[in-house]
Amino acid sequence: MPMPNVAPKVRIRGVILTIGITAITIVGTMAGAGLKSDIETKEKQKMITEPTGEDDLIAALEARRRGLVQARATWERKAEALRERITNNAKRNIDSRSGSDNASSGK
Incomplete structure (x- = not known):
């Protein structure tokens, strides 16, 4: 066609x-x-x-809780170390100011 x-x-x-x-x-x-x-x-x-059963679910939740507790302990250690650094820096600043005040007043 x-x-x-x-x-x-x-x-x-x-x-x-x-x-x-x-x-x-x-x-x-x-x-x-x-x-x-x-x-x-x-x-x-x-x-x-x-998890398929209640026992598996409980085991999974307990494992998750252990992980969260470990994470919390890590964060608490970091927070304590930070507090100590802040305290040490504050003491150092106070000592350096008082030391410079004594030196200038002694002249």
């Missing part, structure tokens, strides 16, 4: 639209499949990491 006489401009526009629609469909399909596989992977990972 011979092609009807269609202006070349219209034929080019039709080809461009067809290619564009095909590309959009392919990209959308690939993106949707990727999202679905990501969601399935996350669900599988969640099933693996979630």
Whole structure:
């Protein structure tokens, strides 16, 4: 069947639209499949990491508590070291001021 006489401009526009629609469909399909596989992977990972029974849940919570207690102890040590540095710096500043006052008044 011979092609009807269609202006070349219209034929080019039709080809461009067809290619564009095909590309959009392919990209959308690939993106949707990727999202679905990501969601399935996350669900599988969640099933693996979630405790299944009460004993597992209690053990997981106790482990989390131990970690938090250790973190708290670390922060308390850091805070105590900071307080000591502040106190030492304050004493040093007081000593340096009183030492310079005595030296200037002694002249």
